[in-house]
Amino acid sequence: MADFTSDFWNYYVIILTLLSVIGCGVFLYFLSRHKIKPGASPDTTGHVWDENLQEYNNPLPRWWMMLFYITIIFSIAYLLLYPGLGRSTGALGWSSTQQHVSELEKAAKEYGPIYAKYAAMSLDDITKDPAGLAIGQRLFLNNCAQCHGSDGRGAKGFPNLADHDWLWGSGPEAIKISVLEGRQGVMPPMGAALGSPEAVENVAHYVLSLSGSAHEATKAAAGKPLFAACAACHGAEGKGNIAMGAPNLTDKVWLISGTVAGITKTINEGRNGVMPGWKEFLGEEKSHIVSAYVLSLSKQK
Amino acid sequence: MSAEIPSGAAEQTILLYAPRKKLYPRDIKGFFDSWRWALVWATQLLYYGLPWLSWDGRPAVLFNLVERKFFIFGLVLWPQDFIYLTALLVTSAFGLFLFTAVAGRLFCGYACPQTVYTEIFMKIEHWIEGNRAKRLRLDTRGPAGERWLRRMLKFSAWSLIALWTGFTFAGYFTPIRELVDLTRAAALGPWQSFWILFYSAFTLMQAGFMREQVCKYMCPYARFQSVMFDRDTLIVTYDEARGEPRGSRSKKADHRAEGKGDCIDCGICVDVCPTGIDIRMGLQYECIGCGLCADGCDSIMDKMGYPRSLIRYSTQNAITKGYTSSQLRAHILRPRVLIYAAILSIIVALLCVSLWVRSPLKVDIMRDRGALAREVEGAFIENTYQFQLINTDERPHRLQIIPSGLPGLMIASGDTVELPGITTQLFIVRLRARITDLEGKPAGPHKIQVRVESLTRLGVGVDDKATFFIPK
Numbered sequence: 001m002a003d004f005t006s007d008f009w010n011y012y013v014i015i016l017t018l019l020s021v022i023g024c025g026v027f028l029y030f031l032s033r034h035k036i037k038p039g040a041s042p043d044t045t046g047h048v049w050d051e052n053l054q055e056y057n058n059p060l061p062r063w064w065m066m067l068f069y070i071t072i073i074f075s076i077a078y079l080l081l082y083p084g085l086g087r088s089t090g091a092l093g094w095s096s097t098q099q100h101v102s103e104l105e106k107a108a109k110e111y112g113p114i115y116a117k118y119a120a121m122s123l124d125d126i127t128k129d130p131a132g133l134a135i136g137q138r139l140f141l142n143n144c145a146q147c148h149g150s151d152g153r154g155a156k157g158f159p160n161l162a163d164h165d166w167l168w169g170s171g172p173e174a175i176k177i178s179v180l181e182g183r184q185g186v187m188p189p190m191g192a193a194l195g196s197p198e199a200v201e202n203v204a205h206y207v208l209s210l211s212g213s214a215h216e217a218t219k220a221a222a223g224k225p226l227f228a229a230c231a232a233c234h235g236a237e238g239k240g241n242i243a244m245g246a247p248n249l250t251d252k253v254w255l256i257s258g259t260v261a262g263i264t265k266t267i268n269e270g271r272n273g274v275m276p277g278w279k280e281f282l283g284e285e286k287s288h289i290v291s292a293y294v295l296s297l298s299k300q301k
Numbered sequence: 302m303s304a305e306i307p308s309g310a311a312e313q314t315i316l317l318y319a320p321r322k323k324l325y326p327r328d329i330k331g332f333f334d335s336w337r338w339a340l341v342w343a344t345q346l347l348y349y350g351l352p353w354l355s356w357d358g359r360p361a362v363l364f365n366l367v368e369r370k371f372f373i374f375g376l377v378l379w380p381q382d383f384i385y386l387t388a389l390l391v392t393s394a395f396g397l398f399l400f401t402a403v404a405g406r407l408f409c410g411y412a413c414p415q416t417v418y419t420e421i422f423m424k425i426e427h428w429i430e431g432n433r434a435k436r437l438r439l440d441t442r443g444p445a446g447e448r449w450l451r452r453m454l455k456f457s458a459w460s461l462i463a464l465w466t467g468f469t470f471a472g473y474f475t476p477i478r479e480l481v482d483l484t485r486a487a488a489l490g491p492w493q494s495f496w497i498l499f500y501s502a503f504t505l506m507q508a509g510f511m512r513e514q515v516c517k518y519m520c521p522y523a524r525f526q527s528v529m530f531d532r533d534t535l536i537v538t539y540d541e542a543r544g545e546p547r548g549s550r551s552k553k554a555d556h557r558a559e560g561k562g563d564c565i566d567c568g569i570c571v572d573v574c575p576t577g578i579d580i581r582m583g584l585q586y587e588c589i590g591c592g593l594c595a596d597g598c599d600s601i602m603d604k605m606g607y608p609r610s611l612i613r614y615s616t617q618n619a620i621t622k623g624y625t626s627s628q629l630r631a632h633i634l635r636p637r638v639l640i641y642a643a644i645l646s647i648i649v650a651l652l653c654v655s656l657w658v659r660s661p662l663k664v665d666i667m668r669d670r671g672a673l674a675r676e677v678e679g680a681f682i683e684n685t686y687q688f689q690l691i692n693t694d695e696r697p698h699r700l701q702i703i704p705s706g707l708p709g710l711m712i713a714s715g716d717t718v719e720l721p722g723i724t725t726q727l728f729i730v731r732l733r734a735r736i737t738d739l740e741g742k743p744a745g746p747h748k749i750q751v752r753v754e755s756l757t758r759l760g761v762g763v764d765d766k767a768t769f770f771i772p773k
Contacts, residue, residue, distance in 0.1 A: 032316060032317045033315075033316060033317070034315050034317050035313075035314055036313050038313075059315075059316065059317050060317065060318050060319070060518070061320075061321055061514060061518055062316075062318045062321065063321065064318065141687070141727075147671055147672070149669050150669050150685055151714070151731060153677075153683075153685065154675065155671070155674075155675050156672075156675060156676075
């Protein structure tokens with residue numbers, strides 16, 4: 001054990017502990033015998049306070065004293081079995097680290113088969129298994145709900161998982177990759193490339209027109225040729241690209257904002273979205289179940 | 302406890318820890334003894350009987366620690382109902398205060414498990430080893446063979462009762478019929494076996510061997526009950542004025558003429574005492590107030606042809622001031638007793654009312670913390686909540702969730718949920734309000750109320766508070 005920097009502390013602990021234990025026994029033996037001077041009454045200790053307050057010498061039951069001796073025997077047995085005397089590791093070899101490891105092993109033994117069973121099933125099959133979905137929901141609530149909400153319907157900047165719009169592609173494989181590896185969606189700032197603030201506003205109106213949202217037609221028409229700069233990622237028709245997580249602009253699903261001001265800000269400053277990968281933290285099997293739960297969310301109603 | 306030391310002797314050493322003096326209490330019949338046995342039967346029928354009662358196809362009384370559900374006839378308590386345990390303990394405490402102020406250590410003498418089991422075990426001892434005289438002889442000069450045979454017999458009988466007691470104890474936590482099956486199949490779990498044996502061993506030790514030592518040295522209640530005594534508290538007393546000077550006499554002689562009191566100094570009051578004290582020395586901390594000395598003394602008074610009640614339940618004031626029995630009764634109603642009684646009745650009333658109006662439903666609402674709010678299609682502001690709904694009832698409930706507190710606040714997910722009996726379930730609930738309805742409300746959190754109401758049982762529901770966040 002490397003907890004001690006020098007041998008001194010090892011012996012310091014051993015000697016102090018043993019002295020205390022033995023000392024208790026010695027005190028107990030001698031203090032349970034009371035000497036009485038000739039002629040004195042054995043009924044009181046002879047101490048007198050406040051003129052007439054005396055201390056009685058009523059003996060305790062003997063079995064009571066035996067309990068004290070038992071604690072001494074217990075402490076010696078404990079020190080022999082468990083680590084306590086300096087560097088001694090105890091006869092049982094117990095350590096908190098070892099206990100933690102064995103509890104982990106016990107849990108793996110108990111829950112391992114459950115996860116193994118679901119790991120062998122396809123995501124689609126798990127979505128039909130209520131018990132599997134219940135496990136998935138608990139994992140989701142503990143790990144995913146912070147951003148995506150307890151109902152998975154997302155929030156500003158965090159995708160809604162319960163609709164049919166997928167940034168990185170629908171289907172079990174794409175979802176599982178998102179969960180395991182994470183995703184990083186980058187929208188670069190395009191203000192400078194487009195030139196003037198008017199040009200940016202025109203493009204914003206054009207983007208709104210793609211989904212049939214409220215917009216000004218003249219500005220949208222002016223913005224249409226400028227959209228070529230965006231087409232590299234969002235496609236010529238603005239339908240997005242699941243290979244790089246570029247959103248589809250022709251639906252009415254807005255990840256961050258669907259107003260002129262919001263879109264203008266997005267174009268000017270760019271956006272950066274990060275979904276962390278969960279492979280390291282949750283592991284393959286739990287990620288599998290939580291992916292199935294996410295898949296089930298979009299299958300609702 | 303100390304020996305006399307002749308003066309002039311050399312310095313002497315005494316042990317501060319004394320060996321126990323074994324008591325051989327004499328068996329006695331009488332008024333108080335009958336009451337004691339009536340209470341033994343009442344408490345033990347209750348204790349041994351309750352686990353066997355059924356209610357709606359389940360044990361009537363069952364404390365399921367694993368699932369943390371506590372069944373008491375029609376009532377199902379959850380850990381959230383812990384306050385009722387507090388109320389029960391407070392009720393018991395004030396009950397103890399009241400009874401003690403009126404009639405001393407009634408609980409110790411008649412209802413305490415330590416006393417009750419000691420009584421049962423002593424009775425068995427009496428049947429197997431004989432009366433006090435026989436037991437004394439057996440222990441001191443009886444043949445060793447007979448002594449050990451009777452001891453083994455006694456020990457076996459005690460062990461059987463102790464095992465049954467331990468088994469019954471475990472039967473409050475695992476359905477007792479299940480426990481019987483498990484025992485037959487030798488398939489008891491480690492904790493079940495431990496508690497059965499541990500409780501049995503403790504019963505055997507406490508009632509068979511420790512006995513009055515528990516009351517004298519271990520029990521805190523025995524000590525603090527004396528705080529509630531006053532000079533009008535009924536205690537077991539020896540009428541010194543009538544009894545003294547004590548002494549033996551011929552039955553035919555007129556003892557008054559001889560200058561003697563009614564006490565013939567037969568010592569029966571000491572012989573019958575389960576804690577081995579002499580009540581004639583006045584009120585002592587060891588006295589558990591069982592009244593057996595009164596029974597013993599009465600039997601002798603009858604034989605002598607003297608009036609009974611030389612030792613009786615009386616008060617210190619009554620003895621010193623010579624109250625009549627109606628005066629004594631009048632002194633029972635004194636401020637201390639009335640205050641204890643008032644507090645006790647208030648607590649009991651509150652407990653009953655709160656049990657009566659207790660809703661079987663409980664709800665805990667947690668708003669999603671990570672996401673503040675979202676704007677959804679149709680120009681709504683939406684907040685998401687986790688509703689932890691608990692149905693403590695054994696009946697299933699169909700529940701309606703009714704939010705209020707903001708204009709146009711409504712539920713976006715389904716507004717009715719099904720909750721089976723005795724379950725706790727998590728529901729994800731979305732609340733929303735139209736942006737146009739929220740105009741004029743400042744951005745930020747707003748207090749809202751949510752009522753969860755049963756559609757299956759009218760009038761049953763539960764309210765909780767939550768917040769609704771309006772984004773900028």
